[in-house]
Amino acid sequence: MAVYTLVSTESLSAFLQGYAVGELVSAKGIAEGVENTNYLVDTTAGRFILTLYEKRVAAGDLPYFMALLDHLAAAGLPVPRAIRGSDGVAIRALEGRPACLIEFLPGVSLSQPTRAQARAAGVSLGQLHRAAEDFPEVRANSMGADQWRPLFERCGRGLDAVEPGLHDTLAEELDRVLAAWDPALPRSTIHADLFPDNVLMRGDAVSGLIDFYFACTDSRAFDLAIMHTAWSFDATGTHGDWAIGQALIDGYQQSIQLTGEERAAFQALCEGACIRFLLSRAWDWLNTPADALVTRKDPLAYWRRLQTYKNQGSLFA
Known part of the structure; x- marks a missing residue:
C-alpha cells in the first residue's frame, strides 16, 4: 500500500455517494507498500479501505482480482471483498484512476511473527x-x-x-x-x-x-x-x-x-x-x-x- 495519487475531500465525498456507506468522516493515506494508492476511510456507516490502482496493476486485471476475492470469501477465507455501489458496480474512476472501496478487516500485521x-x-x-x-x-x-x-x-x-x-x-x-x-x-x-x-x-x-x-x-x-x-x-x-x-x-x-x-x-x-x-x-x-x-x-x-x-x-x- 502507498499514496501516489492525492484524493481531495470533495472528490472522495462525491465518490462515496455511489455507495450506501454514509457520509465521509475522515480519510488518511497509508504509506506502507509500493503498489497502489490506499486510504483508510471512515464514514458514518463504518471503516473501509479505498484503493486507487496505479500503473503496475492493469485495469483489465481488476475483474479477475474481484472474482477471486468473492470466490475465496464464499469458501470462508478472511479476505476483503470489494464493496459494490448502489448500481452493482465495484470498480469506478477517481482522480483519473480505477478505484474500489474495500471491506476493512480487523487485525494487525506483524514485524516479528512467532x-x-x-x-x-x-x-x-x-x-x-x-x-x-x-x-x-x-x-x-x-x-x-x-x-x-x-x-x-x-x-x-x-x-x-x-x-x-x-x-x-x-x-x-x-x-x-x-x-x-x-x-x-x-x-x-x-x-x-x-x-x-x-x-x-x-x-x-x-x-x-x-x-x-x-x-x-x-x-x-x-x-x-x-x-x-x-x-x-x-x-x-x-x-x-x-x-x-x-x-x-x-x-x-x-x-x-x-x-x-x-x-x-x-x-x-x-x-x-x-x-x-x-x-x-x-x-x-x-x-x-x-x-x-x-x-x-x-x-x-x-x-x-x-x-x-x-x-x-x-x-x-
Whole structure:
C-alpha cells in the first residue's frame, strides 16, 4: 500500500455517494507498500479501505482480482471483498484512476511473527490453495520467472547505484537460478505476495489475508517459497530464523502435502523469490516519484537473503 495519487475531500465525498456507506468522516493515506494508492476511510456507516490502482496493476486485471476475492470469501477465507455501489458496480474512476472501496478487516500485521503465528499463516496459505482449486479463471504471473530477465535489463546499470557491482553479480545469480527452475511443478491460483504485512493477526489467529494484486496462476510451492523468504528473516535480510520457515511449511502441509519434486525444488524456488523481490524493489528504488508518500523497501535485504539460501543447502530435515 502507498499514496501516489492525492484524493481531495470533495472528490472522495462525491465518490462515496455511489455507495450506501454514509457520509465521509475522515480519510488518511497509508504509506506502507509500493503498489497502489490506499486510504483508510471512515464514514458514518463504518471503516473501509479505498484503493486507487496505479500503473503496475492493469485495469483489465481488476475483474479477475474481484472474482477471486468473492470466490475465496464464499469458501470462508478472511479476505476483503470489494464493496459494490448502489448500481452493482465495484470498480469506478477517481482522480483519473480505477478505484474500489474495500471491506476493512480487523487485525494487525506483524514485524516479528512467532512460530505459532507463522504456522497459522502457513495453514491459511494451504487453505487458500485448496479453496482456489475450483476457481475457473487464469491469470499469468506478471512477476513470474519469465519476467525477471526483462526486468533486470530494464534496471540495467542502475543496479550499480543500489550497490556497486550489483549488476554483474546479479546477472550471474539470475542465470544460475533460471537454469535450475522447474516449470512443471503443481500449479494453482496463488497469492504471490503473502508477506507478514499482508496477513492480519489477532493473537495467534489469522483474521485477514489482504493485497491480492499479484494473484495469478503459478507454482503453488513458489507461493510458499515467497512466504518463506519474507517471514524467515528480519527486515534487513541479515538474520534468519529457520524455525519460522519450518513452522510455515508445517502449517501449509496440514492442507497440502508437498510432493517430492516440490521439496527438491524448494531451495531454488526460495532463491527465485529473492531475485524476484530484489528486482522489483530495485526498480521501485530507482523509479519512485520523489513526491510520492511511499515507504521504499531496501533491495539489498533480498540480496542478503539470496546469499543465505545459496549457502544453506536443504531446507528440510
